[in-house]
Structure formats: structure tokens, C-alpha cells
Amino acid sequence: MSLGEFDLIDTYFRRPPRKAALGVGDDCALLETPAGLQLAVSCDTLVAGRHFRADVDPRSLGHKALAVNLSDLAACGADPSAFLLALTLPRIDEAFLAAFSEGLWTLADRYAMDLVGGDTTSGPLALTITVFGHVPRGQALLRSGARAGDDVWVSGTLGDARLALEVQRSRLSAATPALLDAARARLDWPSPRVALGQALRGVASAAVDVSDGLLADLGHVVEASSRAAGLRLGARIDAGALPLSEGVAALAPTWQLDCALAGGDDYELCFTAPARLATAVEAAAGTAGVPVTRIGRIEAGGGVQVLQADGRRIEREFGGFDHFLS
Numbered sequence: 001m002s003l004g005e006f007d008l009i010d011t012y013f014r015r016p017p018r019k020a021a022l023g024v025g026d027d028c029a030l031l032e033t034p035a036g037l038q039l040a041v042s043c044d045t046l047v048a049g050r051h052f053r054a055d056v057d058p059r060s061l062g063h064k065a066l067a068v069n070l071s072d073l074a075a076c077g078a079d080p081s082a083f084l085l086a087l088t089l090p091r092i093d094e095a096f097l098a099a100f101s102e103g104l105w106t107l108a109d110r111y112a113m114d115l116v117g118g119d120t121t122s123g124p125l126a127l128t129i130t131v132f133g134h135v136p137r138g139q140a141l142l143r144s145g146a147r148a149g150d151d152v153w154v155s156g157t158l159g160d161a162r163l164a165l166e167v168q169r170s171r172l173s174a175a176t177p178a179l180l181d182a183a184r185a186r187l188d189w190p191s192p193r194v195a196l197g198q199a200l201r202g203v204a205s206a207a208v209d210v211s212d213g214l215l216a217d218l219g220h221v222v223e224a225s226s227r228a229a230g231l232r233l234g235a236r237i238d239a240g241a242l243p244l245s246e247g248v249a250a251l252a253p254t255w256q257l258d259c260a261l262a263g264g265d266d267y268e269l270c271f272t273a274p275a276r277l278a279t280a281v282e283a284a285a286g287t288a289g290v291p292v293t294r295i296g297r298i299e300a301g302g303g304v305q306v307l308q309a310d311g312r313r314i315e316r317e318f319g320g321f322d323h324f325l326s
Contacts, residue, residue, distance in 0.1 A: 008092055008097065008120060009120065011097075012098065012100075012101040013085065013101060013115055013118075015114075015115065028117070029082070029084075029117045031081070031116065031132060033134065034134065036136060036137055037134040037136060037137060038134065038136075038138075038140060039133075039134060040076045040078035040133040040135050040140065041130065041131070042069055042072035042073060042076075043128065043129070043130040043131075044065075044068045044069050044072070044128070044129060045127065045128040046061070046064065046065050046068070046126065046127045046128075047124070047125075047126045047127075048124060048125035048126065052064070053168070056188065057099070057103075058095075058097075058099035058100040058103065059099045059100070059102055060188040060189050061103065061127070061188075062099070062100040062101060062103030062104035062105075062106075062107075063103040063104065063106065063188075063189055064103075064189065064190060065085075065129050066104055066107045066108060066113075066129055066131075067107060067189075067190045067191070067192050067267065068190065068192075068211065068267060069129045069130070069131040070107070070111070070131060070192035070194055071190065071193070071209040071211065071267040072209060073131055073133040073192075073194065073197070074192050074194045074196065074197035074198075074209060074269060075141060075197060075207045075208050075209040075269055076133070076135060076140050076141050076142075076197065076207070077139065077140055077141040077197045077198055077200060077201040077204075077207070078134060078135040078140065078197070079133050079134050079135065079194075079198065080112075080113050080131065080132075080133045080194060081113065081132045081133050081134055082113055082114040082115070082116045082131075082132045083108070083113055083115055083116070083129050083130060083132065084115075084117050084129065084130040085104075085115060085118035085127070085128070085129055086119045086120075086121075086127075086128040086129075087119070087128075088120075088121050088122070088123045088124065088126040088127075089120070089121075089122060089123075090122070090123070090124060090125055091122075111194065113131075116132075118130075135201070136201070139202060140201075141200060141201065141204055141207040141271070142206060142224070143206055143207070143208050143220055143221045143224040143225070144224040144228035145205040145206040145225060145228070145272070146205050146222070146225035146233065146272040146298045147205060147225070147229060147272075147274075147298065148298055148299055148300045149274070149297070149298065149299070150205050150206075150272040150273060150297065150298040151272065151273055151274075151275050151278065151281075151294050151297055151298075152218065152235055152237065152271075152272055152294070152295050152296040152297060153204075153270070153271050153273065153281060153292050153293065153294050153295065154210070154214065154242075154243065154268055154269070154270045154292065154293055154295055155193050155196055155268045155269045155270075155285070155290050155291065155292050155293075156191075156193070156243065156266070156268040156290065156291060157243045157245040157248070157268075158214055158242055158243060158244065158248070158259070158260040158261075158263065158266055158268065159244060159245070159248040159256070159258075159259030159260040159261075159263045159266070160182065160183045160187070160245050160247060160259075160263075160266070161186050161187040161190070161264065161265035161266055162258070162259040162262070162263025162264065162265070162266075163180075163183040163248055163251070163259050163263070164180070164183040164184045164187040164188075165187060165263075166255075166259075167180060167183070172251070172255060174250075175247065175250035179245075179246055179247035179250065182245065182246075183247045183248075186265075190265065190266075190267040191267070192209075192267060193209075193267070193268060193288070193290055195287070195289065195290070196269055196284065196285065196288035196290045196292075197269060198288075199284035199285070199288045200269075200271060200273075200281070200284050203273055203277055203281055203284050204272065204281070205271075205272045205273055205274060206221050206224075206225055206271060207221075207269055207270070207271035207272075208220055208221050208270050209267055209268070209269055209270075210266040210269070210270050211264055211265065211266070211267060212264045213261065213262040213264050214237075214242075214260065214261050214262075214266070214270060215237075215261045215262060215306070216262070217270055218235055218237075218270050218304055219303075219304055221270070221272065222234060222298070222303075222304060225298070226302075231300070232301060232302045233299070233300065233302075234298070234299055234300070234301040234302045234303045234305065235297070235298050235303075235304045235305070236296050236299055236304075236307060237261075237295055237296040237304060237306045237307065238295055238296055238307055239257065239306050239307060239309075239314060240308070240309045241293060241294065241295045241296070242256075242257075242261070242293075242295055243291070243293040243295075244256060244260060248260060257306075261306065272298055275297075278294070281294075
């Protein structure tokens with residue numbers, strides 16, 4: 001017996017709600033917002049052929065669809081609560097759905113998140129998730145809080161997902177199969193830095209998740225902070241301080257920079273903090289169990305500059321990912 005739309009929902013996506021007052025099955029979900037908290041909401045779409053390969057493991061796809069949204073909550077310092085799923089399928093494939101929902105629920109259960117609704121339809125494979133979280137009123141991390149003199153930090157390592165993607169495109173080769181496997185895991189199974197974002201509340205002055213490339217995303221922080229401060233801000237990045245995995249560090253220097261500065265899909269946090277709070281930043285990272293590296297500084301002036309060890313500017317263009325230009 002073949003599944004219809006509502007059978008699909010009942011079989012793979014219906015569960016008793018834990019936090020929501022009302023979940024899947026009605027026209028609207030009813031969500032509680034406790035006193036003293038603000039609701040944080042974000043939405044991302046993954047499209048077959050644009051964001052993932054046709055042969056990708058459906059379990060990793062379920063994980064990544066939710067993880068990229070959790071990364072946005074992490075950049076805001078929010079506590080995850082619930083999510084919506086809009087699922088477009090070329091056909092109902094029960095093997096795909098079983099694996100996809102397993103990857104999705106495994107990550108959702110880690111944060112006790114409810115699936116509270118969404119939509120299913122027929123068409124080219126696309127996955128849209130909207131996440132909801134809570135953050136103490138006035139404590140959300142924003143892109144607009146950086147000020148001149150703040151240090152620039154980044155979590156984890158940069159460029160691994162770009163390395164895996166370039167190997168798939170046959171433009172690069174990894175030093176060893178083990179290093180390639182590690183890079184592919186970063187591409188297909190990203191780790192949203194939720195605990196770090198929460199620990200940075202009251203410490204970081206601004207934050208963004210690195211989804212389109214470090215320079216592009218840090219550029220968003222600089223632009224938003226410039227508007228908020230009413231003056232022109234920029235950033236100076238020390239190329240030698242960029243945290244690289246063994247796989248990216250084994251590449252030629254030009255490729256190292258391309259992967260670390262312009263590679264998308266890292267889903268690390270880039271954030272700023274006053275220099276006097278460096279010890280507090282390290283303590284927050286220790287609490288979250290996530291390594292962080294100080295890579296530069298916010299300064300007066302425009303743009304984001306990348307400097308060599310001798311202080312000279314690297315005169316190259318590093319473009320981040322853009323859905324309509326890339």
C-alpha cells in the first residue's frame with residue numbers, strides 16, 4: 001500500500017509535543033514564550049543540486065537540514081525549542097524518508113525540540129526548516145554590536161567543507177583518505193555551536209554563523225555594526241592565525257586561504273568581543289567544550305583586510321557564497 005501525504009506525516013514526523021501546547025495536526029501550532037524571554041526565529045532551505053548531492057546519505061541530509069538552522073540560533077545565543085518542516089519530494093520514497101527522519105530526529109532529540117507543523121508537497125527535492133528558540137530579553141547576540149578595538153574570534157576550524165566540495169568537483173585532492181573523510185564529515189554532518197552561543201551571552205559584542213564564508217559573513221557584522229554605530233568600521237584579519245584542520249593545512253597556501261576565507265558550510269561562529277574580555281571568551285569556550293581562536297580586530301575604516309605575517313595586505317578578492325552569483 002502506497003503512502004499518501006497524511007500517512008507520510010503520521011508515519012515519519014508525528015510525535016507528542018514536549019514544549020509546544022499544540023503541535024502537528026492543526027492549522028497552527030501554539031508555542032509558549034515564557035516571561036522574560038524573547039522568541040528567536042530563523043529559516044533555511046536546502047535544494048537538491050544546489051546545496052547537496054543527489055547521492056547524499058539521507059540521514060546526513062536530515063541532520064544537516066536542522067543543523068544549519070540551529071547554527072542561526074547559536075549565532076543569536078538562543079536556546080532551541082521547536083521547528084517547522086516544509087518537505088518537497090519528487091515522489092514518496094519510504095527508504096529515503098525513514099533515513100531522513102532518523103537523522104532529523106536524532107539531532108532534534110539532542111535539543112528536546114518539537115516538530116510543530118509544516119507542509120509536504122510534490123516537486124523537485126527541497127527542504128525548508130523554520131526554527132524557534134528563546135533568549136533572555138535583551139541578551140541576544142546580534143550582528144550589529146561590534147565596536148572599534150573589539151577582537152575578532154572564530155570557533156573550530158575553517159575550510160573543511162570547502163575542501164570536501166572541491167574534491168567532489170575534482171579540483172583538489174586530499175592528502176590522505178582519512179583527511180578526506182574528516183572533511184566530508186564536516187560538510188555532511190555540521191555541528192551547530194549552540195552551547196558556545198549560549199555561553200557567549202553577555203560576553204560577545206556581535207556574532208554571526210559562518211555559512212557563506214568567513215570574509216562574507218564577517219562583512220555582514222562590519223556592515224551592521226557600522227550602521228548601528230553611525231560610523232564606518234572595518235576588520236583586520238591575521239592570515240597566520242586562521243585555525244585550520246590537518247586536511248586544509250596540507251593544501252597549497254593559496255588553497256588554504258580560499259578554503260578558510262571563502263569556503264561556505266563551516267557553520268562555525270565568528271564573533272567579536274572587547275579585548276578586555278579575552279579571558280571571559282576563553283572561559284565561555286571551555287564551558288561549551290569548543291575551541292576558539294582570536295584572528296583579528298575590528299577597527300575604524302571600511303572593509304575587511306587580510307594581512308600576512310609581515311603586515312602586508314593580501315591583495316586578492318575572496319568571494320563568499322551567493323545563491324544568485326555563485
